[in-house]
Amino acid sequence: MPCPALPDGFDFTDPDLLQHRVPLPEFAELRRAEPVRWVPQTSNLAGFQDEGYWAVTRHADVRYVSTHPELYSSYLNTAIIRFNEHIERDAIDAQRLILLNMDPPEHTRVRQIVQRVFTPRAIRALEDTLRARAHSIVAEARARSGSFDFVTEVACELPLQAIAELIGIPQDDRTKIFDWSNKMISYDDPEYAITEEVGAESATELIAYAMNMAADRKQCPAKDIVTTLVSAEDEGNLNSDEFGFFVLMLAVAGNETTRNAITHGMHAFLTHPDQWELYKRERPATAAEEIVRWATPVNSFQRTATQDTELGGKQIKKGDRVGLFYASANHDPDVFENPDTFDITRDPNPHLGFGGGGPHYCLGKSLAVLEIDLIFNAIAEAMPNLRPTGDPRRLRSAWINGVKELQVSAG
Numbered sequence: 583m584p585c586p587a588l589p590d591g592f593d594f595t596d597p598d599l600l601q602h603r604v605p606l607p608e609f610a611e612l613r614r615a616e617p618v619r620w621v622p623q624t625s626n627l628a629g630f631q632d633e634g635y636w637a638v639t640r641h642a643d644v645r646y647v648s649t650h651p652e653l654y655s656s657y658l659n660t661a662i663i664r665f666n667e668h669i670e671r672d673a674i675d676a677q678r679l680i681l682l683n684m685d686p687p688e689h690t691r692v693r694q695i696v697q698r699v700f701t702p703r704a705i706r707a708l709e710d711t712l713r714a715r716a717h718s719i720v721a722e723a724r725a726r727s728g729s730f731d732f733v734t735e736v737a738c739e740l741p742l743q744a745i746a747e748l749i750g751i752p753q754d755d756r757t758k759i760f761d762w763s764n765k766m767i768s769y770d771d772p773e774y775a776i777t778e779e780v781g782a783e784s785a786t787e788l789i790a791y792a793m794n795m796a797a798d799r800k801q802c803p804a805k806d807i808v809t810t811l812v813s814a815e816d817e818g819n820l821n822s823d824e825f826g827f828f829v830l831m832l833a834v835a836g837n838e839t840t841r842n843a844i845t846h847g848m849h850a851f852l853t854h855p856d857q858w859e860l861y862k863r864e865r866p867a868t869a870a871e872e873i874v875r876w877a878t879p880v881n882s883f884q885r886t887a888t889q890d891t892e893l894g895g896k897q898i899k900k901g902d903r904v905g906l907f908y909a910s911a912n913h914d915p916d917v918f919e920n921p922d923t924f925d926i927t928r929d930p931n932p933h934l935g936f937g938g939g940g941p942h943y944c945l946g947k948s949l950a951v952l953e954i955d956l957i958f959n960a961i962a963e964a965m966p967n968l969r970p971t972g973d974p975r976r977l978r979s980a981w982i983n984g985v986k987e988l989q990v991s992a993g
Contacts, residue, residue, distance in 0.1 A: 586615035593621055594637055594907060595628065595664040600881060601978035606922070609910035612639045618894030621905070628980075629665030629674060635884065635903040636896065641914040641934065643894050644906045647885055648938025654885035654904055656942060657685040663884040663905050664980035673782065679827045682835070682883075682942065689941055695820055696828050697945055699748060699807050705948045708747055709956075715743050716956040720964045724992050729971040732988040736961070737844040740953050741837045748949070749829065750795070750806040762788040763833040785830055792829035796822040832946075838982060839879040840950045843935075844957055845974070845985040846877030851958075852970045852990070854924045861926055862962045869926040870954040875933035876924050878909040881983045883942075908934050909983070967993030 588608055599605060612619055622634040638644055647654045660674055660683040677683050681692050698704075723735040742756040751759065765784035796812040800822075803809045811820050811828070820828065850873065851858040861869055887902045898904065911934045913921040918928075936944035944950070961968065971991050977984030 586611045586619065588612075591622075593623065594905065595621075595635075595882065595980045597664075597978045597980045600980065600983070601976050603976075604878070604881065604909050604983060606909065606913055609639050609907060609913065612637065613910060613914060617643060618896045620896075627667050628663065629667060629669040630659060630903065631671075632901075632903065635663065635905045636893070636898060637905050637907060638893065639907050639910040639914075640894065641911040641917045641932075644908065644911040644934055645938040647893065647904055647906055648934075648942065649940035651685050651689075651885075651941055653888055653891050655685050655888050656683050656689075656883075656885060658886035658888070658901075659884065659903055661883040661885070661942070662981060663882050663903070679823070680831050681828065682831055686941055692820070692824060692828075693941070693945070695811060695818065698810055700945050700949060702948065704748075704807070705952060708744065708949075709952060711747060712740065712744055712953065713956050713960075715747075716740055716953075716960040717964070719743075720957070720960040724964050726992075729989045729991045732848055732990045733841070733845050733985060734987075736957065737848070737988075738837070738841045740844075740957050741840040744949060744953055745832055745836050748807060749832070750804070750808050755791075758791070759788070759833050759837065763837050766830075766834060788830050788833055789823075789826035792826040793822045795829075796820075796825040835944070836946050836949070838984065840953055842879040842982065842984050843874050843877040843950070844954060845988055846879070846983070847873035847954065847958065848961070848968070848990070849970070849974055849985070849988060850876050850924045852968065857924055857926050861958065862966055865959060865962070866927050867955075868929045868931065869958065870951045871931045871933065872924065872926045872928045873954055873958075874935035874950070875912045875918075875928070875931060877983065878912050878933075878935050879983050880908055880935075881979075881981050882907045883937075883981070906938065908938075911938070965992045969993050 588611060592608065594605060617640040619637045620634060621637050625631060625633060638647060657678055660677045665674060681689065684692065719736055719739045723730060738760060742760055743753060745751065745759065746753050746756045762784040766781050795808055799809045799812055803813055812825050813819060851861065882905050884906065885904045887898045887900050887904060889900050891898050915921050917932060936947045968990055972989035974985045975987040977986050
């Protein structure tokens with residue numbers, strides 16, 4: 583197999599690279615020539631005392647690692663592939679309390695509890711309310727004269743309101759959730775001047791807010807999801823700490839990812855006007871899944887090998903970190919016909935934008951798809967002639983495929 587033509591030192595988690603683009607050409611080169619490749623890093627560059635990670639780029643391999651937690655752990659080094667080099671190991675280990683960073687059987691126990699939030703019945707019960715909220719969000723944006731920022735005025739609003747509605751956070755507090763979650767993930771972006779310490783403080787504030795909610799419901803039960811999750815703790819429900827970390831995960835997994843999918847989706851429509859015309863005319867049910875494939879809001883998560891094993895013809899040693907690159911998997915031509923084409927009628931669409939299956943498959947997939955469907959239907963009806971007035975400004979982040987700003991005009 584020929585060696586991939588990559589520059590020396592090329593690192594797929596480099597936030598400077600990812601601030602400008604997703605490295606799709608380099609992913610294609612790896613899939614062709616070396617689909618599992620060792621990427622060296624200077625010791626502690628990513629916050630880990632090691633010398634690098636294995637980049638996994640093929641759809642089949644990403645799926646294999648995702649579905650074998652006994653071989654590839656989320657707990658040992660967490661799922662975050664790159665922290666700041668100054669982070670203390672204790673701060674990394676503290677994140678093991680988040681569902682994202684657990685392994686079975688503890689992961690199984692907590693997931694079985696929190697998945698009550700995301701039952702089909704619970705999501706259906708939200709649909710009419712969220713539809714009305716989507717139309718209200720778009721109407722308010724439409725009323726603005728001149729250009730406006732699609733991210734803050736449209737994309738972020740419905741995910742925030744959905745989370746607030748889902749677990750009973752007062753809608754007036756949603757801006758707090760937005761601010762805390764932004765600070766937690768923006769430590770790599772100098773524009774925000776957010777340090778690891780500020781990010782940790784924001785996480786602490788969010789957890790404390792959620793724990794206070796849990797304490798209130800234990801004292802005064804209500805007919806809501808929080809009460810369902812935290813009451814009768816000895817009967818298999820969440821304790822206050824666990825509920826706090828669950829809400830923290832929702833703030834990132836349910837807010838940051840969905841809002842970035844919506845933003846990338848809008849930009850895709852604006853740069854593929856034929857698809858926008860098709861969407862306005864036919865509203866295909868397949869559009870949301872293609873938006874998520876195209877956007878792939880999470881660049882990568884990682885796993886850590888629990889034993890010596892083999893993957894893609896490479897010998898993976900116990901303790902090695904393994905990076906799962908979802909954008910690469912979602913552009914794998916062995917799985918997707920014309921993967922570099924944005925096609926809202928694509929069906930089937932076995933993308934890995936919600937994870938590669940296995941225990942960490944996205945709990946909130948149904949809610950995210952619903953939000954995407956609702957917001958684009960509302961945009962198509964109220965702002966059918968939306969146009970860009972500037973290029974998207976990307977977030978500097980090692981693992982979130984984020985957009986900070988997208989200036990548009992309602993036309």
